[in-house]
Amino acid sequence: MLYAVVPAAGRGARMDAGLPKQYLQLGGRAVIEHALEPLLDYPELEQLVVVLAPDDQDFATLGVAGHPLLSTCVGGASRADSVLAGLNALDAADVDDWVLVHDAARPCLRPDDLDRLVRQARRSPDGGLLAVPARDTLKQSQEGHASSTLDRSTIWQAQTPQLFRLGLLRQALEQGDRMHITDEASAIELAGGRPRLVQGHGDNLKVTWLDDLPMAEASLRAQGRL
Numbered sequence: 001m002l003y004a005v006v007p008a009a010g011r012g013a014r015m016d017a018g019l020p021k022q023y024l025q026l027g028g029r030a031v032i033e034h035a036l037e038p039l040l041d042y043p044e045l046e047q048l049v050v051v052l053a054p055d056d057q058d059f060a061t062l063g064v065a066g067h068p069l070l071s072t073c074v075g076g077a078s079r080a081d082s083v084l085a086g087l088n089a090l091d092a093a094d095v096d097d098w099v100l101v102h103d104a105a106r107p108c109l110r111p112d113d114l115d116r117l118v119r120q121a122r123r124s125p126d127g128g129l130l131a132v133p134a135r136d137t138l139k140q141s142q143e144g145h146a147s148s149t150l151d152r153s154t155i156w157q158a159q160t161p162q163l164f165r166l167g168l169l170r171q172a173l174e175q176g177d178r179m180h181i182t183d184e185a186s187a188i189e190l191a192g193g194r195p196r197l198v199q200g201h202g203d204n205l206k207v208t209w210l211d212d213l214p215m216a217e218a219s220l221r222a223q224g225r226l
């Protein structure tokens, strides 16, 4: 069976927009509503847990909050703490069930990419993640100057969703250094696993800085979602 956890307990410190970036408006709806849409529309999904900050007052005001597949729980100090809290809130799930983890701040996920991830990652024992190969020439920097050019042929940029078996991911997060784990795949890697890289699209961006918002809006328009 297929479940999902959406960590949404971050403060958006880099954006510094006065409210957490997942609640900023994008074409008339909150960023998190766009992020949730393809997951909630995925036919096989059994349950989705949104992980909120302890003082969150915004999520309950959104139209999506009453969706029958959706429940919430309280997150922690790091993204990995929040994801672990979300996994522990999947009440009916079994250790062998699959769990998608998707950032609340990634509003432009394409339904086709989600479907390809689910199909391909479920064929890998260690799950998988959407990612894109490095596009530009990569430089090693030393004190502001380029000291060498790196081999980009083996470099991919990690996105979400990421898909793993519940038991494997929970164990990897419980045993890992959660203050320094930036994505689920790295917890699995540290535990010896090799998650499959499933190629997605570069416009599945994580809203991080203010100028990401117009790019996200353009991507949603191009997809016909606005």
Ligand SMILES: Nc1ccn([C@@H]2O[C@H](COP(=O)(O)OP(=O)(O)OP(=O)(O)O)[C@@H](O)[C@H]2O)c(=O)n1
Pocket (backbone or CB within 6 Å): 006, 007, 008, 009, 010, 011, 012, 013, 014, 015, 020, 021, 022, 051, 075, 076, 077, 078, 079, 080, 082, 083, 103, 104, 105, 106, 206, 207, 208
């Ligand atoms: N303690 C945390 C930190 C982050 N997140 C979530 O993890 C996702 C990706 O994290 P990031 O982009 O780093 O979000 P923020 O922590 O909000 O941003 P910043 O680092 O700029 O403060 C976001 O959906 C964010 O809400 C979370 O659930 N719990």
Ligand SMILES: C[C@](O)(CO)[C@H](O)COP(=O)(O)O
Pocket (backbone or CB within 6 Å): 103, 157, 158, 159, 160, 182, 183, 184, 206, 208
């Ligand atoms: C999980 C993630 O979105 C993959 O790119 C990312 O790791 C989130 O945190 P970041 O520290 O902003 O990269």
